[in-house]
Amino acid sequence: MTGLIAAALIALVAVIIAAPLWRTDLDQAAVEPSVSDELWKHEKAVALLAITEADFDRATGKLSDDDYTVLREDYEDRALRAIDELEKLDASPAPPAEVSARFCGNCGTRFGSADRYCSSCGTPRG
Amino acid sequence: MIAIGNLALYLALATSLYAVAASLHGALARRREFVASGEHAAYATWGLICISSIVMLHALLTNDFSIKYVAAYTSTTLPARFRVTALWGGMEGSLLFWALILTTFTSLALFQNRHRNRELMPYVTATAATVAAFFVSLLVFMTPPFALLSFPPAEGTDLNPLLQNYWMQIHPPALYLGYVSWTIPFGFAIGALATGRLDDLWIRTSRRWCLMAWFFLGLGNLLGARWAYEVLGWGGYWAWDPVENAAFMPWLTGTAYLHSVMIQERKDMLKVWNMTLIILTFALTIFGTFLTRSGVISSVHSFTQSGLGPYFLTFLAFALIVSFGLMALRLRELRPRHQLDSLLSRESAFLFNNLLLVGIAFATLWGTIFPVLSEWVRGVKITVGPPFFNRVNAPLAVALLLLMGVGPVIAWRRATFRNLVDNFLGPAALGLAAGGVGFACGMRSLSAILVVSFSAFVLYTVAAEFHSGARARVAMVGDSYGAALLGLIRKNQRRYGGYVIHVGVVFMFLGVTMSSVYRVEELHTVKKGERFTIGRYTLEYQDSANEEDPHMAQLIATLAVYEDGEQITTLRPEKRFYKRPEQPATEVDMRSTMRDDLYVVLGSLDNQGVATFQTYVNPLVWWLWFGGVVLVLGTGIAAFPSRTATLRERARETSAIQRQRA
Numbered sequence: 001m002t003g004l005i006a007a008a009l010i011a012l013v014a015v016i017i018a019a020p021l022w023r024t025d026l027d028q029a030a031v032e033p034s035v036s037d038e039l040w041k042h043e044k045a046v047a048l049l050a051i052t053e054a055d056f057d058r059a060t061g062k063l064s065d066d067d068y069t070v071l072r073e074d075y076e077d078r079a080l081r082a083i084d085e086l087e088k089l090d091a092s093p094a095p096p097a098e099v100s101a102r103f104c105g106n107c108g109t110r111f112g113s114a115d116r117y118c119s120s121c122g123t124p125r126g
Numbered sequence: 127m128i129a130i131g132n133l134a135l136y137l138a139l140a141t142s143l144y145a146v147a148a149s150l151h152g153a154l155a156r157r158r159e160f161v162a163s164g165e166h167a168a169y170a171t172w173g174l175i176c177i178s179s180i181v182m183l184h185a186l187l188t189n190d191f192s193i194k195y196v197a198a199y200t201s202t203t204l205p206a207r208f209r210v211t212a213l214w215g216g217m218e219g220s221l222l223f224w225a226l227i228l229t230t231f232t233s234l235a236l237f238q239n240r241h242r243n244r245e246l247m248p249y250v251t252a253t254a255a256t257v258a259a260f261f262v263s264l265l266v267f268m269t270p271p272f273a274l275l276s277f278p279p280a281e282g283t284d285l286n287p288l289l290q291n292y293w294m295q296i297h298p299p300a301l302y303l304g305y306v307s308w309t310i311p312f313g314f315a316i317g318a319l320a321t322g323r324l325d326d327l328w329i330r331t332s333r334r335w336c337l338m339a340w341f342f343l344g345l346g347n348l349l350g351a352r353w354a355y356e357v358l359g360w361g362g363y364w365a366w367d368p369v370e371n372a373a374f375m376p377w378l379t380g381t382a383y384l385h386s387v388m389i390q391e392r393k394d395m396l397k398v399w400n401m402t403l404i405i406l407t408f409a410l411t412i413f414g415t416f417l418t419r420s421g422v423i424s425s426v427h428s429f430t431q432s433g434l435g436p437y438f439l440t441f442l443a444f445a446l447i448v449s450f451g452l453m454a455l456r457l458r459e460l461r462p463r464h465q466l467d468s469l470l471s472r473e474s475a476f477l478f479n480n481l482l483l484v485g486i487a488f489a490t491l492w493g494t495i496f497p498v499l500s501e502w503v504r505g506v507k508i509t510v511g512p513p514f515f516n517r518v519n520a521p522l523a524v525a526l527l528l529l530m531g532v533g534p535v536i537a538w539r540r541a542t543f544r545n546l547v548d549n550f551l552g553p554a555a556l557g558l559a560a561g562g563v564g565f566a567c568g569m570r571s572l573s574a575i576l577v578v579s580f581s582a583f584v585l586y587t588v589a590a591e592f593h594s595g596a597r598a599r600v601a602m603v604g605d606s607y608g609a610a611l612l613g614l615i616r617k618n619q620r621r622y623g624g625y626v627i628h629v630g631v632v633f634m635f636l637g638v639t640m641s642s643v644y645r646v647e648e649l650h651t652v653k654k655g656e657r658f659t660i661g662r663y664t665l666e667y668q669d670s671a672n673e674e675d676p677h678m679a680q681l682i683a684t685l686a687v688y689e690d691g692e693q694i695t696t697l698r699p700e701k702r703f704y705k706r707p708e709q710p711a712t713e714v715d716m717r718s719t720m721r722d723d724l725y726v727v728l729g730s731l732d733n734q735g736v737a738t739f740q741t742y743v744n745p746l747v748w749w750l751w752f753g754g755v756v757l758v759l760g761t762g763i764a765a766f767p768s769r770t771a772t773l774r775e776r777a778r779e780t781s782a783i784q785r786q787r788a
Contacts, residue, residue: 002129009130009177013137016170017144020162042327050392056618059598060591061548062472062537 037089044082047075128193131181132272138174138225139262141167145255153248153320161248165236168251171258172229179226182219182271186212192278195219195271201284201706203677208290214298215285217419217434218271223299224415225261227306232258235310235335243331246317253313260441268434287678287704287711293353301346301373305411307339308376312408312449315401319452324459326391329400333387334765340384341761343377348754359712359727361647361742363750364638366515371494372414375487379407382483385533389476392538395462398453399480405449410487412442417494468540475533482526489518516642524576527635530628531557531584534591552590557583577639581632588625595622615763623764630756637750641723646743654735661743663724664688665697670731679703680713683728683737687717699728699739723747 054071057063063071145167152160182195186209191197199212199219214220232254239247265271288294311332318328350370351363364370383403389396416438453460466473493510500508535549561579569575592611599610599617615622650658650665657666669684681701686693700713716725722745729738 005130006133009133010137013141013170013174017141017148017163017167020159020166023159023162042325046326046391053392053618055602056595056598057538059602060594061545062535064537064540064542064545067539 037086040082040085040089044079044086047079047082050075051079127181127184128190128272128274131178131185132270134174134177134181135262135266135271138171138178138229139259139266141171141174142255142259142262145171146252146259149248149251149255153252161244161251164248164251164255165240168229168232168236168255168258171255171262172233175222175225175229175262178271179213179222182222183210183213185272186210186219189282191280191282192274193271194273194275197275197279197282199282199285201282203706204282204284204290205677207295208285211289211295212285214302215289218265218269218273220298220302221261221265221269222271224302224306225258225265227302228254228258228261228309231307231310231335235313239331243317243327245321245323246314246328246331249317249320250310250313253316254309257309260437264434264437268437281706284704284706286707287702287709288357290704291353291357293349293356297346297349297353300342300349304339304341304343304346305373305376305414307335307342308380308404308408308411310335311339311404315404316449316452319401319449319456322456322459324397324456326387329387329390336380336384336387337761337765340377340380341758341765343373343380344757345754347373347377348751352751355747356714357711359714359740361645361725361727361740361744363747366490366493366512368494369414369418371490371515372410372417375490375494376407376410376414378483378487378490379403379410382480382487383407385476385483386480389473393462393473395466395473396477397460397462398457401453401460403480403484405446405453408449409442409446412438412445416442470536470541470546472533472536472538472541475529475536479526479529479533482522482529486519486522486526489522490515493518520573523635524573524580527577527580527584527632530631531580531587534625534628535587549587549590553583553586556586571643574639574643577635581636584628584632588629591625592622619766620764623760623762626760626763627757628760630753630758630760633749633753633756635753637746637748637753640746641744641750644745648741649729649738650741651736651738658739658741660724660741661722662689663743665726665739665741667737667739668696670735670737676705678705681728681731683731683739685726685739687724697724697726699726701728701731718748720748720752721745 051072054063054068054075058065058068145164147164148160148167149164152158152162152164184190185193185196186200187206189196189200189202189209195216195218196212199216200209204212212219214223232251235250235254236247239250314328314332314335318324347370350373354360354365355363380403383400386396386403387400390400416435419434419438466477468474493514497507497509500506531553532550535553537545557579560582561575564575564578569578592614595614596607596611599605599614600607603610603613605613646661648658648660650660652658652667654667654669657664659665664687666686666688667683668686671682671684673680673682679702682698683700685697685699687695687697695717697715697717699715702711702713703709704711712727714725714727716723722743725742725744727740729740731737
């Protein structure tokens with residue numbers, strides 16, 4: 001009985017670990033946002049948060065008016081750039097999966113299904 | 127069953143090693159199927175460790191004395207709740223428990239990030255699986271938990287009586303949760319170094335893990351202090367014991383990290399420092415495990431000594447070399463974008479706070495390992511006791527208390543004279559007044575006066591932060607004061623949760639200082655019916671009783687406690703004699719109030735009914751535990767920010783900027 005349970009346990013573990021190696025739908029599963037998209041979203045979030053905090057710090061006397069102006073302009077520029085980049089990404093249609101390249105023509109890195117640029121060298125997906 | 131438990135451990139070693147290899151191969155060769163397979167292997171490791179743990183728990187609960195571990199740490203008379211506790215009562219079980227928490231957290235982190243941070247995750251898997259492989263290999267090759275006895279005894283040796291205590295049921299799990307959780311942020315840091323994603327993505331992603339690790343480590347320390355206070359019977363709760371220090375050091379560097387990370391997020395500075403802190407914190411958790419288990423240093427907390435020391439040290443060296451090696455490769459990319467503008471700024475306050483915290487950690491480390499170093503160098507083991515730690519750390523801690531008041535209200539970048547006057551005049555005046563009142567009331571200890579003064583200073587600044595924030599919000603949003611106060615906390619839970627934590631820490635400072643400086647300790651030998659006085663209390667020894675069950679024999683003394691001539695309570699301190707293993711223990715009884723604790727230990731009781739009582743009055747010690755409760759509350763606020771409030775705020779800002787652009 002113990003032998004049977006042991007064999008079943010070993011088989012189960014082997015199946016769980018090996019299953020992804022035979023999956024063909026991993027590339028199609030859009031689980032990975034493109035690196036550029038993620039970066040700009042992050043940049044936008046950081047800039048907006050910093051602006052909110054700068055407003056608040058000025059209101060509570062922890063940031064001088066001069067520093068506030070410099071800081072606000074800096075973060076507004078960053079937020080605007082991020083918004084622009086995100087709009088550009090939204091406007092460019094994603095290449096159809098069946099015709100898009102699976103590997104980067106420049107460095108050979110494998111593309112994720114949602115990648116528009118190479119995550120390694122930044123070359124656009126051809 | 128036992129064979130399945132063993133097999134699960136062997137398989138867990140194989141799956142964790144595979145998880146390391148598959149994840150690294152998948153990440154380097156950009157093969158997603160291997161990354162996924164590595165993650166599955168990490169999940170499988172968790173499942174296998176669960177199976178092993180269930181088998182062990184079953185053996186403990188059913189008194190399967192054929193297993194050496196069960197025979198060594200339980201008996202048929204041990205209550206069932208302590209048989210569960212026995213899982214972490216000895217070396218093999220505690221390592222298994224450690225592996226269980228580690229693999230559970232790894233699986234949780236992987237599941238949380240199954241659609242996010244895909245670039246970092248293979249390295250997080252590989253790092254956590256490497257740590258898991260180390261612990262599981264110890265279980266497989268060095269301390270097998272399912273080792274069998276050739277001749278199973280009819281009765282087990284039983285759990286150490288000192289561990290048969292409520293606090294011991296919750297203290298080690300809390301501490302382990304704290305120790306182990308640091309592996310996850312460390313994994314993200316390694317991921318950031320390996321991939322070159324050195325912005326604050328890894329910091330934001332692992333923020334809650336850090337907060338959880340910091341919280342449980344602090345809670346574990348506090349529960350350990352409470353255990354020492356109630357069980358060890360020496361009237362105190364912290365003795366700078368090596369094992370206490372081992373858990374305290376990563377908490378200190380973790381606290382430093384939680385503060386300095388704010389500077390990186392806001393100013394893009396201190397990247398190297400933050401990376402160093404997270405690596406050191408993880409290294410100190412492994413070092414702490416080494417101290418507890420190696421047996422190189424004797425400790426009242428160490429119940430799991432073994433010859434595993436060299437393995438822990440080797441693993442520690444490996445982790446440090448890999449982490450700092452990766453950091454050296456990325457040093458150029460970790461350069462800060464900004465410099466420190468002024469010494470009078472919030473950035474500087476954070477930096478000083480970090481230096482003090484790391485200073486205390488270093489002094490504690492030095493004092494802890496000094497006996498080992500002195501033995502290596504001079505052949506004589508020289509132990510440094512509490513006076514060393516108190517003398518070095520107390521001034522640093524008092525300075526830290528002051529900075530807790532300065533940091534939140536000083537201006538960013540450069541404080542102006544007006545900022546200093548506006549924000550510090552009130553708190554400084556209250557601080558001076560509080561110190562003066564303390565002196566007038568008879569306080570003559572400089573450290574006590576400083577702590578009272580600085581505590582008032584910090585409490586004022588925290589209250590002023592809430593008040594000025596609410597007023598600013600009334601002006602900006604137009605809410606009522608009450609709604610503005612609530613909105614303020616909801617809008618920035620991290621900041622205001624942090625302030626609540628500061629209040630908790632102030633209470634703890636007051637409790638620790640007053641109970642250390644003004645503790646009264648007396649020894650009284652009395653006959654039945656006689657009275658003695660300590661502080662404002664008079665105690666009358668009324669009666670004694672013997673009780674016995676199969677597990678232990680108890681000698682119980684009954685004392686009536688009077689204050690101002692009126693009886694306020696009855697205390698029953700005990701002397702216990704555990705039968706298996708034969709060992710005496712004391713059971714303290716106390717009356718705890720916000721003002722002080724009356725703490726009574728039954729030292730001895732002879733046949734003529736003459737009893738000796740070691741009696742203590744510990745002022746304000748209640749505030750130490752209450753500060754812990756406030757700390758829990760503050761962490762709860764800081765760790766679970768309201769997502770909707772943040773999103774609403776950001777949406778408002780986005781539309782404002784877009785309007786401006788149009």
